[in-house]
Amino acid sequence: MxxxxxxxxxxxxxxxxxxxxxxxxxxxxIQHNNIKPIAIVQLKKNSSSLEGYGIEQIDDITNLKKHHLKRNDKLILDFGDHQVGKFTIDIKSVGSPMDSPLFLKLKFAEMPAELAHNSKDYNGWLSKSWIQEEYIHLDVLPKKLNLKRRYSFRYVEITVLDTSPKWQAVLDNPIVKTESxxxxxxxxxxxxxxxxxxxxxxxxxxxxxxxxxxxxxxxxxxxxxxxxxxxxxxxxxxxxxxxxxxxxxxxxxxxxxxxxxxxxxxxxxxxxxxxxxxxxxxxxxxxxxxxxxxxxxxxxxxxxxxxxxxxxxxxxxxxxxxxxxxxxxxxxxxxxxxxxxxxxxxxxxxxxxxxxxxxxxxxxxxxxxxxxxxxxxxxxxxxxxxxxxxxxxxxxxxxxxxxxxxxxxxxxxxxxxxxxxxxxxxxxxxxxxxxxxxxxxxxxxxxxxxxxxxxxxxxxxxxxxxxxxxxxxxxxxxxxxxxxxxxxxxxxxxxxxxxxxxxxxxxxxxxxxxxxxxxxxxxxxxx
Amino acid sequence: MxxxxxxxxxxxxxxxxxxxxxxxxxxxxIQHNNIKPIAIVQLKKNSSSLEGYGIEQIDDITNLKKHHLKRNDKLILDFGDHQVGKFTIDIKSVGSPMDSPLFLKLKFAEMPAELAHNSKDYNGWLSKSWIQEEYIHLDVLPKKLNLKRRYSFRYVEITVLDTSPKWQAVLDNPIVKTESxxxxxxxxxxxxxxxxxxxxxxxxxxxxxxxxxxxxxxxxxxxxxxxxxxxxxxxxxxxxxxxxxxxxxxxxxxxxxxxxxxxxxxxxxxxxxxxxxxxxxxxxxxxxxxxxxxxxxxxxxxxxxxxxxxxxxxxxxxxxxxxxxxxxxxxxxxxxxxxxxxxxxxxxxxxxxxxxxxxxxxxxxxxxxxxxxxxxxxxxxxxxxxxxxxxxxxxxxxxxxxxxxxxxxxxxxxxxxxxxxxxxxxxxxxxxxxxxxxxxxxxxxxxxxxxxxxxxxxxxxxxxxxxxxxxxxxxxxxxxxxxxxxxxxxxxxxxxxxxxxxxxxxxxxxxxxxxxxxxxxxxxxxx
CATH class of the missing domain: 1.50.10.10 (Glycosyltransferase)
Structure with a gap:
């Protein structure tokens, strides 16, 4: 319904x-499984997919730690299939000491097409509170980010809204603990x-x-x-x-x-x-x-x-x-x-x-x-x-x-x-x-x-x-x-x-x- | 410095x-005090204040519970003096059963002028992660929202980004537990x-x-x-x-x-x-x-x-x-x-x-x-x-x-x-x-x-x-x-x-x- x-x-x-x-x-x-992503991907125009958006792999998931993320950098993790559960990820900083909080946006999407839309553009009658998007400040790294809410998704887009000019964020060990x-x-x-x-x-x-x-x-x-x-x-x-x-x-x-x-x-x-x-x-x-x-x-x-x-x-x-x-x-x-x-x-x-x-x-x-x-x-x-x-x-x-x-x-x-x-x-x-x-x-x-x-x-x-x-x-x-x-x-x-x-x-x-x-x-x- | x-x-x-x-x-x-706001206020143009923004009371703080907040409604709470500490507030829903999460924005400001600026407009070199602004989803009400981070502020602007057309949010018992x-x-x-x-x-x-x-x-x-x-x-x-x-x-x-x-x-x-x-x-x-x-x-x-x-x-x-x-x-x-x-x-x-x-x-x-x-x-x-x-x-x-x-x-x-x-x-x-x-x-x-x-x-x-x-x-x-x-x-x-x-x-x-x-x-x- x-x-x-x-x-x-x-x-x-x-x-x-x-x-x-x-x-x-x-x-x-409730039964649980710990599922890891299978790839780092990006959106790809694909006329045979919903709304014309598919994905393509851009890096092996084992290279995740090699990405040093600064202001406006983003990554999309592909969990390989639809998942319902809670998301955790380890985050640390590299470079100079962490002289500011980390400000992150996480967007959970069931279909690539969702990632092509900006939630700011939605102004319909249905509550925008349903949009699976979180803004997170972390004052101290390293930290295991443990999101308390349950999400329904295959893709997680993680955007570093800001670090500081002196350090970068590094992600590791993303996991969804599924629920059913x-x-x-x-x-x-x-x-x-x-x-x-x-x-x-x-x-x-x-x-x-x-x-x-x-x-x-x-x-x-x-x-x-x-x-x-x-x-x-x-x-x-x-x-x-x-x-x-x-x-x-x-x-x-x-x-x-x-x-x-x-x-x-x-x-x-x-x-x-x-x-x-x-x-x-x-x-x-x-x-x-x-x-x-x-x-x-x-x-x-x-x-x-x-x-x-x-x-x-x-x-x-x-x-x-x-x-x-x-x-x-x-x-x-x-x-x-x-x-x-x-x-x-x-x-x-x-x-x-x-x-x-x-x-x-x-x-x-x-x-x-x-x-x-x-x-x-x-x-x-x-x-x-x-x-x-x-x-x-x-x-x-x-x-x-x-x-x-x-x-x-x-x-x-x-x-x-x-x-x-x-x-x-x-x-x-x-x-x-x-x-x-x-x-x-x-x-x-x-x-x-x-x-x-x-x-x-x-x-x-x-x-x-x-x-x-x-x-x-x-x-x-x-x-x-x-x-x-x-x-x-x-x-x-x-x-x-x-x-x-x-x-x-x-x-x-x-x-x-x-x-x-x-x-x-x-x-x-x-x- | x-x-x-x-x-x-x-x-x-x-x-x-x-x-x-x-x-x-x-x-x-660390010493603590529990401080309550003294008024519900709004921004007021005031040429003798910083950047031309002062505040004026619009309602007695005891009337807070009477405000039924729907999409885009906002309130500014005035804590009467500068505070450093952690913020808690009780939130419940009124109307039909809560058929969507509550999506809130909280902005903490030391001076009224900060509330007159939209953080989206800031793109300077200093990390935007310092902006004291949180986006929060609450799946279930009633809830005591207990923010884990410490803020430095006198004013808290609370914006209901969305409820649903069927219910409204009600705030009560805002408190800052100060730290020094x-x-x-x-x-x-x-x-x-x-x-x-x-x-x-x-x-x-x-x-x-x-x-x-x-x-x-x-x-x-x-x-x-x-x-x-x-x-x-x-x-x-x-x-x-x-x-x-x-x-x-x-x-x-x-x-x-x-x-x-x-x-x-x-x-x-x-x-x-x-x-x-x-x-x-x-x-x-x-x-x-x-x-x-x-x-x-x-x-x-x-x-x-x-x-x-x-x-x-x-x-x-x-x-x-x-x-x-x-x-x-x-x-x-x-x-x-x-x-x-x-x-x-x-x-x-x-x-x-x-x-x-x-x-x-x-x-x-x-x-x-x-x-x-x-x-x-x-x-x-x-x-x-x-x-x-x-x-x-x-x-x-x-x-x-x-x-x-x-x-x-x-x-x-x-x-x-x-x-x-x-x-x-x-x-x-x-x-x-x-x-x-x-x-x-x-x-x-x-x-x-x-x-x-x-x-x-x-x-x-x-x-x-x-x-x-x-x-x-x-x-x-x-x-x-x-x-x-x-x-x-x-x-x-x-x-x-x-x-x-x-x-x-x-x-x-x-x-x-x-x-x-x-x-x-x-x-x-x-x-």
């Missing part, structure tokens, strides 16, 4: 301490014959690894919190790779513990300095609590979690169903919008209706597990909602779902109705074929989140080749542009697009983009 | 561990009837207090090391006020312990990360080691120190005397220049000759104390040097000393020959009267160091009123311009003069300017 702007800071929240204690019990032990809830190991990468797919899988696995921290974070560089929408996809990818189900359980309890007083689950929660629910609420995200619990139970059959969290899931469904009218139409309100995608250039009402069907089906499965005597009420509701969707939203003439009062045809409506399996597989296949013919190629969608759902809809309607082709043209394209991990935002038609107007703010390692791990496992290896 | 540029980093130094241990034994216990080797107490200020002089004394005492740290520093904001030239004046001021003679002793041992292999004492030493002699050598500064030992013995009669350090003092004199030719003329060399003053716009040879006489007389006193059998050699040398000075440097026609091959008449030559007491008091009085008539007013001198010697020369030649007038027009003028402590550099004709081209780099609390404490005590209170 990125950013959805709501301020509701008058809302009161419940705190279920029993659930918070359980969430705390499942906190992961899980251990990344190449043995986790399946031996796919298609090497392009294997690479796509590997980068997805690295992305997931980097985002698995004290919770499933949405992005280790920026945002760094637990969003429901990202969690749902991360958990699916985790079940087929790292299998750290305790972390999913921890996150389920965190959401379950802190609904608003009106029962709605917030779209995200913070865990520092304490567990704090955000004041952002999204209709589809609240419902996805049900999905996450459903996926978790499918994977783990955990009676304790089901008993604890089923009432919370039921609450989300009951709140959502209040917005369904007598003929089965979902009526959305401004204070509880659907997210679906960052783009607001398409009508989302049919997508919202589909997500209600998708999650209501999952809820009914959970209600069966719980032997909930109310189950028939939900089955009946589903029937009404399905009927409305078939009778009012599906357009026989085009073979596609329409959305909104203007009967808009968009990809998202088709995709979500297929994922909701309103129709059977054959009909879904027809819908997706029509979608491919009439609505493709995908335009003006910049989120791997939406691309995931499109790809999955192709897979479940049996269009495996088309799904693989889309995966290669989307996630594969990021790799061609230099991705070590997948990005928060990517529009293949506009590779330099940033939702924030500047790549320094982009998160180039973002949870909701890790899903090739799940898609490849589920639809190419398991079936 | 400020900065004299030499690089001699191939020079080897001796290390006398016995002396270094003694220096270590006299390390002071001595306790500043108003009871140390003599009850002078002349309130202008009393204020001049008080500001000098505050200046001295701020510069007395682990050693006598030259400036707590910038440079921050032990220079011989500053030490000599600080010690004199200390004997008549704080009377922390152990700190003088510590500093004497530091210099005595680390001469270069050729015997020369360096102009300054560093004490972090260990005791390190600088590679700068000044002819007059090396000789002032004798003066400091002389003044110390006059004040303390310390046989152990005399026995330990007399050989070092003798060495300095022997090295200096090698540069005196057979008729008593000092012949200076480029690798061992005299400092005298920052200005290089006047000829310094006669001043150098005078300092040799000044220190040779002091050395002979020490040789007497030590019953040194070589004493007659020095007395004979003094005689030759005196004779040369009288016969070749004093111009009977003008009644003034000339300097250099062009027979330049400058104030410094007269002042130092008077301080050296080449002639008796009556003749000195004539010389200084002629100086007042022919060479005054002082022009193009920007150091309190030179002004001190001019003032003292007036006092010792009996021109008390003129001395007081000069003191009032120089140190008094700094007070009128807003000084809480005296400055490193001040030219009354060009109050905005900075030796570094920007007041952000100026030290507005500098050791060599504290001497009204000594002058008032010695010439107005003791006589």
């Amino acid at each position: 990125g950013f959805t702007f709501q301020i509701n800071n008058d809302i009161k929240f419940k705190h279920n301490n029993n659930f918070l204690n359980k969430a705390n019990n499942y906190r992961p032990t 809830a899980v251990h990344y190991d190449k043995s986790l990468i399946p031996d796919l014959e298609d090497l392009e797919l294997k690479k796509i899988y590997q980068v997805g696995l690295k992305t997931l690894h980097e985002c698995m921290q004290d919770v499933f974070e949405d992005g280790p560089k920026r945002d760094r919190r637990l969003w429901i929408g990202d969690l749902r996809l991360q958990a699916l990818a985790d079940y087929s790779s790292f299998k750290n189900t305790n972390l999913v359980k921890r996150c389920l309890y965190l959401f379950g513990a802190m609904p608003a007083e009106n029962g709605r689950i917030p779209a995200n929660v913070f865990i520092s300095p304490e567990n704090i629910p955000d004041d952002t609420f999204l209709f589809d995200y609240s419902l996805f609590f049900i999905s996450i619990l459903y996926d978790y139970e499918k994977n783990s059959s955990d009676k304790e979690v089901l008993d604890d969290l089923y009432p919370i899931a039921k609450n989300q469904m009951n709140i959502a169903l209040k917005q369904v009218n007598s003929i089965g139409k979902l009526e959305l309100t401004d204070d509880y919008p659907v997210f679906i995608d960052w783009s607001n250039d398409f009508d989302k009402t049919t997508s919202g209706q589909a997500i209600l069907i998708y999650t209501l089906k999952q809820f009914i499965y959970l209600a069966q597990l719980k032997n909930d005597s109310d189950i028939n009420l939900y089955i009946k509701k589903l029937d009404i909602i399905n009927n409305y969707s078939i009778n009012y939203l599906f357009d026989e003439q085009t073979g596609l779902f329409v959305s909104g009062s203007n009967h808009e045809l968009n990809i998202s409506s088709q995709v979500w109705m297929v994922l909701a399996q309103l129709f059977d597989k054959n009909k879904n296949r027809e819908i997706m074929k029509t979608t491919l013919k009439r609505l493709f190629p995908v335009k003006n969608i910049a989120t791997p989140y939406m691309y995931h759902h499109i790809t999955q809809a192709l897979f479940i309607s049996g269009l495996k080749n088309e799904a693989v082709e889309l995966m290669k043209s989307y996630w594969g394209k990021m790799i061609q542009l230099g991705a070590d991990t997948y990005w928060e935002a990517f529009d293949p038609d506009h590779p330099s697009y940033s939702p924030y107007g500047n790549p320094i703010l982009n998160s180039y390692c973002h949870a909701w983009s890790c899903t090739p791990v799940y898609l490849i496992n589920k639809y190419l290896l398991s079936e | 400020g900065f004299t540029f030499q690089i001699n980093n191939d020079i080897k130094f001796k290390h006398n561990n016995n002396f270094l241990n003694k220096a270590n034994n006299y390390r002071p216990t 080797a001595v306790h500043y107490d108003k009871s140390l200020i003599p009850d002078l009837e002349d309130l202008e002089l009393k204020k001049i004394y008080q500001v000098g005492l505050k200046t001295l207090h701020e510069c007395m740290q682990d050693v006598f520093e030259d400036g707590p904001k910038r440079d921050r090391r032990l220079w011989i030239g500053d030490l000599r004046l600080q010690a004199l001021a200390d004997y008549s006020s704080f009377k922390n003679t152990n700190l003088v002793k510590r500093c004497l041992y530091l210099f005595g312990a680390m001469p270069a292999e050729n015997g020369r004492i360096p102009a300054n030493v560093f004490i972090s990360p260990e005791n390190i002699p600088d590679d700068t050598f000044l002819f007059d500064y090396s000789l002032f080691f004798i003066s400091i030992l002389y003044d110390y013995e006059k004040n303390s009669s310390d046989k152990e120190v005399l026995d330990d350090l007399y050989p070092i003092a003798k060495n300095q004199m022997n090295i200096a005397l090698k540069q005196v030719n057979s008729i008593g003329k000092l012949e200076l060399t480029d690798d061992y220049p005299v400092f005298i003053d920052w200005s290089n716009d006047f000829d310094k040879t006669t001043s150098g000759q005078a300092i040799l006489i000044y220190t040779l007389k002091q050395f002979i006193y020490l040789a007497q104390l030590k019953n040194d059998s070589d004493i007659n050699l020095y007395i004979k040398k003094l005689d030759i040097i005196n004779n040369y000075s009288i016969n070749y440097l004093f111009d009977e026609q003008t009644g003034l000393f000339v300097s250099g091959s062009n027979h330049e008449l400058n104030i410094s030559s007269q002042v130092w020959m008077v301080l050296a007491q080449l002639f008796d008091k009556n003749k000195n009085r004539e010389i200084m009267k002629t100086t007042l008539k022919r060479l005054f007013p002082v022009k193009n001198i920007a150091t309190p160091y030179m002004y001190h010697h001019i003032t003292q020369a007036l006092f010792i030649s009996g021109l008390k009123n003129e001395a007081v007038e000069l003191m009032k027009s120089y140190w008094g003028k700094m007070i009128q311009l807003g000084a809480d402590t005296y400055w490193e550099a001040f030219d009354p004709d060009h109050p905005s003069y900075s030796p570094y081209g920007n007041p952000i780099l100026n030290s507005y609390c500098h050791a060599w300017s504290c001497t009204p404490v000594y002058l008032i005590n010695k010439y107005l209170l003791s006589e």
Whole structure:
């Protein structure tokens, strides 16, 4: 998830301490590795890389100590792959005695393009506090500089803003002590014959690894919190790779513990300095609590979690169903919008209706597990909602779902109705074929989140080749542009697009983009 | 002292561990006070203040918590007087949950004028690392921000570079924990009837207090090391006020312990990360080691120190005397220049000759104390040097000393020959009267160091009123311009003069300017 702007800071929240204690019990032990850089590099114009910036080696890393750095000298260290962790480096002075402090700037970048931009030029609405840049004074050398913050990066640009005319700074022993809830190991990468797919899988696995921290974070560089929408996809990818189900359980309890007083689950929660629910609420995200619990139970059959969290899931469904009218139409309100995608250039009402069907089906499965005597009420509701969707939203003439009062045809409506399996597989296949013919190629969608759902809809309607082709043209394209991990935002038609107007703010390692791990496992290896 | 540029980093130094241990034994216990700001202020145009910038209160300090700070908001806290120490402040967030780090800039300023300048505009040769400005990211609030570095300031400007659109930062409980080797107490200020002089004394005492740290520093904001030239004046001021003679002793041992292999004492030493002699050598500064030992013995009669350090003092004199030719003329060399003053716009040879006489007389006193059998050699040398000075440097026609091959008449030559007491008091009085008539007013001198010697020369030649007038027009003028402590550099004709081209780099609390404490005590209170 990125950013959805709501301020509701008058809302009161419940705190279920029993659930918070359980969430705390499942906190992961953070794993560490000490990683050294592989080269001293510089930016290089490269038209096939993101924004035209690649790197080239200018010196062997073993020569680092030979660089005597004075005012305005700078070096870029390349750690060889994406890293999340804390940075340390030894710094000493050479020349005359150190007659002034050392003034350093350190800039951490996931992609070379970030290094080509000056943070001073950024003045967008998103907080510039996210820019991974530090200004440091060291009064006395030698010193082991031990930065306390965690950074998400592959490159570290170190600029000596000043020494004095009498001495120079020398760097040695740069190390990142990585952090993740899980251990990344190449043995986790399946031996796919298609090497392009294997690479796509590997980068997805690295992305997931980097985002698995004290919770499933949405992005280790920026945002760094637990969003429901990202969690749902991360958990699916985790079940087929790292299998750290305790972390999913921890996150389920965190959401379950802190609904608003009106029962709605917030779209995200913070865990520092304490567990704090955000004041952002999204209709589809609240419902996805049900999905996450459903996926978790499918994977783990955990009676304790089901008993604890089923009432919370039921609450989300009951709140959502209040917005369904007598003929089965979902009526959305401004204070509880659907997210679906960052783009607001398409009508989302049919997508919202589909997500209600998708999650209501999952809820009914959970209600069966719980032997909930109310189950028939939900089955009946589903029937009404399905009927409305078939009778009012599906357009026989085009073979596609329409959305909104203007009967808009968009990809998202088709995709979500297929994922909701309103129709059977054959009909879904027809819908997706029509979608491919009439609505493709995908335009003006910049989120791997939406691309995931499109790809999955192709897979479940049996269009495996088309799904693989889309995966290669989307996630594969990021790799061609230099991705070590997948990005928060990517529009293949506009590779330099940033939702924030500047790549320094982009998160180039973002949870909701890790899903090739799940898609490849589920639809190419398991079936 | 400020900065004299030499690089001699191939020079080897001796290390006398016995002396270094003694220096270590006299390390002071640093005293602390917790000081709170007195007001929230803003810059105000004020033509009678330095560079035209004063301050005005905009809010009561008790209202600090009521300021909810968002992107680009800033506050200036006024601590009411000059402070040297470490800064802490409590910071919390209000509004929605903190969904981004807090990015802060803190700028510490001794004078309001510093706040009117942007550090980005400074590009001079002196290291910009001295600018007291920090950029801080705080990932989690609430937090007690505890800055590890020591700052020298009265004002703290805190700028919120960014929060996010959803929350604001709130500051509370700002404190500076002050540091000094001595306790500043108003009871140390003599009850002078002349309130202008009393204020001049008080500001000098505050200046001295701020510069007395682990050693006598030259400036707590910038440079921050032990220079011989500053030490000599600080010690004199200390004997008549704080009377922390152990700190003088510590500093004497530091210099005595680390001469270069050729015997020369360096102009300054560093004490972090260990005791390190600088590679700068000044002819007059090396000789002032004798003066400091002389003044110390006059004040303390310390046989152990005399026995330990007399050989070092003798060495300095022997090295200096090698540069005196057979008729008593000092012949200076480029690798061992005299400092005298920052200005290089006047000829310094006669001043150098005078300092040799000044220190040779002091050395002979020490040789007497030590019953040194070589004493007659020095007395004979003094005689030759005196004779040369009288016969070749004093111009009977003008009644003034000339300097250099062009027979330049400058104030410094007269002042130092008077301080050296080449002639008796009556003749000195004539010389200084002629100086007042022919060479005054002082022009193009920007150091309190030179002004001190001019003032003292007036006092010792009996021109008390003129001395007081000069003191009032120089140190008094700094007070009128807003000084809480005296400055490193001040030219009354060009109050905005900075030796570094920007007041952000100026030290507005500098050791060599504290001497009204000594002058008032010695010439107005003791006589």
